[in-house]
Amino acid sequence: MAQEDVFKKIVSHCKEYGFVFPSSEIYDGLGAVYDYAQNGVELKNNIKQYWWQSMVLLHDNIVGIDSAIFMHPTVWKASGHVDAFNDPLIDNRDSKKRYRADVLIEDAIAKYEEKIAKEIAKAQKKFGDSFDEAQFRATNARVLENQQKRDALHERFAAAMNASDLDELKQIILDEEIVCPISGTRNWTDVRQFNLMFKTEVGSTAEGSSTIYLRPETAQGIFVNYLNVQKTGRMKIPFGIAQIGKAFRNEIVARQFIFRMREFEQMEMQFFVKPGTELEWFEQWKNTRMAWHQALGFGAENYRFHDHEKLAHYANAASDVEFRMPFGFKEVEGIHSRTNFDLSQHAKYSGKKIEYFDPELNERYTPYVIETSIGVDRMFLSVMCHSYQEEALENGETRVVLKLPAALAPTKLAVMPLVKKDGLPEKAREIIDDLKFHFNCKYDEKDSIGKRYRRQDAVGTPFCVTVDHDTLTDGCVTLRDRDTMEQTRVKISDLRSLIEDKVSITSLLKKIK
Numbered sequence: 001m002a003q004e005d006v007f008k009k010i011v012s013h014c015k016e017y018g019f020v021f022p023s024s025e026i027y028d029g030l031g032a033v034y035d036y037a038q039n040g041v042e043l044k045n046n047i048k049q050y051w052w053q054s055m056v057l058l059h060d061n062i063v064g065i066d067s068a069i070f071m072h073p074t075v076w077k078a079s080g081h082v083d084a085f086n087d088p089l090i091d092n093r094d095s096k097k098r099y100r101a102d103v104l105i106e107d108a109i110a111k112y113e114e115k116i117a118k119e120i121a122k123a124q125k126k127f128g129d130s131f132d133e134a135q136f137r138a139t140n141a142r143v144l145e146n147q148q149k150r151d152a153l154h155e156r157f158a159a160a161m162n163a164s165d166l167d168e169l170k171q172i173i174l175d176e177e178i179v180c181p182i183s184g185t186r187n188w189t190d191v192r193q194f195n196l197m198f199k200t201e202v203g204s205t206a207e208g209s210s211t212i213y214l215r216p217e218t219a220q221g222i223f224v225n226y227l228n229v230q231k232t233g234r235m236k237i238p239f240g241i242a243q244i245g246k247a248f249r250n251e252i253v254a255r256q257f258i259f260r261m262r263e264f265e266q267m268e269m270q271f272f273v274k275p276g277t278e279l280e281w282f283e284q285w286k287n288t289r290m291a292w293h294q295a296l297g298f299g300a301e302n303y304r305f306h307d308h309e310k311l312a313h314y315a316n317a318a319s320d321v322e323f324r325m326p327f328g329f330k331e332v333e334g335i336h337s338r339t340n341f342d343l344s345q346h347a348k349y350s351g352k353k354i355e356y357f358d359p360e361l362n363e364r365y366t367p368y369v370i371e372t373s374i375g376v377d378r379m380f381l382s383v384m385c386h387s388y389q390e391e392a393l394e395n396g397e398t399r400v401v402l403k404l405p406a407a408l409a410p411t412k413l414a415v416m417p418l419v420k421k422d423g424l425p426e427k428a429r430e431i432i433d434d435l436k437f438h439f440n441c442k443y444d445e446k447d448s449i450g451k452r453y454r455r456q457d458a459v460g461t462p463f464c465v466t467v468d469h470d471t472l473t474d475g476c477v478t479l480r481d482r483d484t485m486e487q488t489r490v491k492i493s494d495l496r497s498l499i500e501d502k503v504s505i506t507s508l509l510k511k512i513k
């Protein structure tokens, strides 16, 4: 199946099985805004818990906060967002569609990379074990030609982005003969800058209203609380502050479902370090974050780091963790070395001294910052994309199964009476009443057992138990495993110990290497 079709299926699965709904759907939805449904919210909460606990439980020098979305407008002046939080946009005159110029060019770079990857895959298949990739890359004419074109484009693009040269971005689009995917034409407007922050008013006009912004990142809430947390928590450098919360960006192009939203959620951690040690910490946090991703068991080959072409105005190093989505490798997390830019700017604009007194060095300094910033929604999407599988069964049927890591699954155990009578429903309820304090259980009595299993597979429930007539006398149930579909007879009194550990966030945290 083409990857595009797989993605379409995942999107409709999310809706059909109560994971994600378009916002305000009865009014035809609102562009790039989505609601999390009954199963989606559980999965999302589990992702957040996995992140939160990996930060504040596993590190005794990281604490959390929850700052307000509304902040003093000067915060955004100081942070540089009012002046520089822009994306270069370009319109196609024929389709009237708007695009990000940098994304169009990045896609063109990715096309060269795909061509190279295809050649390599083909040769690998042909030569088998004797295939030498390095030699093939160095000698194959088609690979060399595409690599050279890719590198030249990459270099030109990086230079244009670094210089914020909008004319050059347009020229690259023309020279690369990039067409609008809708109209198929090259009838482009000039490239313009577009600020991504949403503005609103606070206070009534009578008392004098003022313009404020919906935060485009949660990080600034951490920076302006740095002194409060450091003092009240008596934190010693190096230390971190973690936060999960909503962020808002007026994205130019809403694409790929929940990948790029206008209202989304971030999990950010700012780690304050001694100046001069930041690049070591940057490397360390890259490794720590990659280990967090890989503990989910989705395969190391599905992740890669991507170093930034253009560093943001505040950074001296930046790298993205990319995950292989059905539409290619895409950023799920950014790791940035933000220098002391933000704290210095807030000191300048607020007139307050924002420093750290280092008792070991007996000196004051403005700490440097390493940031790890991951989108909850993008993480959700990557989990969905990797877990969605269509499996051919021995009897010729296909089952759709979400092979979610058990710790992230919305429901951990479905309890099903074989029939709706003879005291079986009551027994099933009794089992749930006992286990519901330990993990999320669901009762399901409608349709045949086979259909109920399929329904639970489709929402990723790792375990099902069936209560039958024998249960009433032998105190045993049939426990079915989602992935292997194996069924075993187990004692009701053993259910908790058999399941609890496998479905807990703790079990996932212990897998982080």
Ligand code: ATP
Binding pocket: 249, 251, 258, 259, 260, 261, 262, 264, 265, 266, 331, 332, 333, 334, 373, 374, 375, 376, 377, 378, 379
């Ligand atoms: P992109 O280049 O895709 O616009 P970014 O580099 O601007 O992303 P950051 O500012 O580094 O993103 O934000 C950190 C994380 O927040 C991203 O890695 C992503 O997971 C998430 N994120 C950013 N913008 C959005 C959005 N519009 N919708 C959903 N998640 C987002």
